[in-house]
Amino acid sequence: QQQVRQSPQSLTVWEGETAILNCSYENSAFDYFPWYQQFPGEGPALLISILSVSDKKEDGRFTIFFNKREKKLSLHIADSQPGDSATYFCAASAKAGGYKVVFGSGTRLLVSP
Amino acid sequence: EAAVTQSPRNKVAVTGGKVTLSCNQTNNHNNMYWYRQDTGHGLRLIHYSYGAGSTEKGDIPDGYKASRPSQENFSLILELATPSQTSVYFCASGDAREANERLFFGHGTKLSVL
Numbered sequence: 653q654q655q656v657r658q659s660p661q662s663l664t665v666w667e668g669e670t671a672i673l674n675c676s677y678e679n680s681a682f683d684y685f686p687w688y689q690q691f692p693g694e695g696p697a698l699l700i701s702i703l704s705v706s707d708k709k710e711d712g713r714f715t716i717f718f719n720k721r722e723k724k725l726s727l728h729i730a731d732s733q734p735g736d737s738a739t740y741f742c743a744a745s746a747k748a749g750g751y752k753v754v755f756g757s758g759t760r761l762l763v764s765p
Numbered sequence: 766e767a768a769v770t771q772s773p774r775n776k777v778a779v780t781g782g783k784v785t786l787s788c789n790q791t792n793n794h795n796n797m798y799w800y801r802q803d804t805g806h807g808l809r810l811i812h813y814s815y816g817a818g819s820t821e822k823g824d825i826p827d828g829y830k831a832s833r834p835s836q837e838n839f840s841l842i843l844e845l846a847t848p849s850q851t852s853v854y855f856c857a858s859g860d861a862r863e864a865n866e867r868l869f870f871g872h873g874t875k876l877s878v879l
Contacts, residue, residue: 658807684865695769695855695870696808703865741807745865752823753868755800757807 655679658742658756666764671729673759675742678723682744686753687716687727690739699740700727732763768792771856771871778878784843786874788856795861797839798868799823799831801852808855814839815861846878 657676665671675685683704688696702709702716702725709716713732718725729736742756768791778784790797795816800808810823812831820831828850830842843850854874859866 656807661805686865686867688868693872695857695872696868697870698867701865701867752810752813753866754810755808757805 655682655754656742656744656756658740658759660759661757662760662762664762664764665732667732667734669732671732671736671761671763673727673729673740673742673761674724675726675756676722676724677744679744679746680723681746682754683747684745685716685718685725686743686745687714688741688743688755690741690758692738696741729761732761734763734765737761737763769856769858769869769871771854771874773874774872775875776877778843778846778876780847780878782846784846784850784876784878786841786843786854786856786876788839788841788871789837790839790856790858790869791837792858792860792869793836794858794869795836796859796866797833798857798859799829799839799841800855800857801825802855802873803852811841811854846876848878850876851878852876 659674686701687699689699690696700711713730715728739758745753798813799811814833832840856871857868
């Protein structure tokens, strides 16, 4: 079973809109949640991350909102640009799991100009 | 700059053949990982290593072996390739000293088993 779930599978937004990518998890021991961004033909690269002791993390146009009680988090991309078109992976890790990273299935984002 | 290099970038193999995917990192990271990426499944961990000489099974190790002969190199071996192993394979490295490890990925190897 997937420990980390993402929705939607794909998302299209217009340039300038806010894209919202959702993620949920099952393992209460997860305490670190990185988001990776992957462009076609490349490997994933770390975009932004959050620890479970926080409920929000901002980095420029990218913001993670985290709800520990509901085991949900979301990535908000404000003022979306065509260059943001990529696949975004939500991931999680736990100290108890030796910090091995578990990935969700990804959300493919298309930003139309 | 952190660098993880995979070879080959593309590979076509026949069913039952042996395939070796290679990975080299210049990050001096202790940890290295092999993932496969399939639509609908995201990235799934096959094997990983904590350092030279060590290999550990990940979540989907069946049909795969791994070898870590040195700090820099980590190979994934398919002794008897099957069409179900057609996928894109990614190698990654990470710093074992970091509690919340950032992974650095290679560009991937696209494997087709016919």
